[in-house]
Amino acid sequence: MALAHKNPPAAPLGEERRRFQRVKVHLLGRYMLQDHREFPCQVVNMSPGGLAMYAPGIGQIGERVVAYLDHVGRVEGKITRLIDNGFAMTISATPRKRDKLAAQLTWLANRQILNLPEDRRHDRIVPRNPSGVLTFEDGRKVPCRIIDLSLSGAAIGAQIHPDVGTALMLGRVQARVVRHLDDGFAIEFLHAQLPDTVEDSVTAR
Template structure:
């Protein structure tokens, strides 16, 4: 992407990433841990503007989560009439991933591609967990990947679709079976402010 847009407070600073107009629903959490719904106005790999009911303070840390974009952490840099603009503090790898996601989302509509509503999936640093089936004790398992709404795990035991189980300390329901493992949907989604590679089930 050509250099153009970061959301910044200094009008003389050159913008680094091109902003794209994009309307995506999500949630954000301010420093006091209060959570609110939001919607993107435009997004770049280094910042985004949101329509939001509570604007927070300039310089305040904010964590936002969007199913289509994942977790984005930053600070509020400018108030807008209906919300605020925030930076996006990302590693180089996450920044490149966000650019790819933005390209997909923008081109999807232009090309008439079907909407992808699946949550972002990541591979956590800690892969080891346990599965507890209704009629069995704890069974060691490894996380294949995880989203805020569920996970795929490999393990030696399984149960029929729809079975309620525990994965780590979380209740979940088996929604898909595959060779040497299963996909589960959590009874309660993960807190988006803790959804990153350090998440532990």
């Protein structure tokens, strides 16, 4: 989803700006407001203590937000400031989680994108319908959330963490697990998909 914007917003809090270095990023994801409404989003800068995102659904200052971000996973916090076409929020996290976020952001700053095959070849999008079903070789079916996808892979939100290399199907697309995420895992499709049919294929039941 393309979101109009003007100038990149500043850090969420003066204290957060002093404690953590912000990184300019382009991360897609989804977030949920306190009333359980969900929307796609684009994070434009982030530190281990907060982030700013362009978002179509804007809550109130102080409202709790839970977000699932490409390459980062689940983060939660509270809205601290409203900006053009979005808002800034804190990130509530343990010291261990903040250290992990710092490492992830350093990697993103240095590499721009994670070193996954689908990231090098194809743009990633947030699907219109994030609900999917995983089918494993033993016939087991597990519902999942499609965080984002490209023509050659997807980031999956799920309670399970299959081993890297595990073969499975997302909808009717054959794939394999290539990386673990905080709240799920990344998969690579065995065959590149077509732009016009990829969303229907991965959400097929």
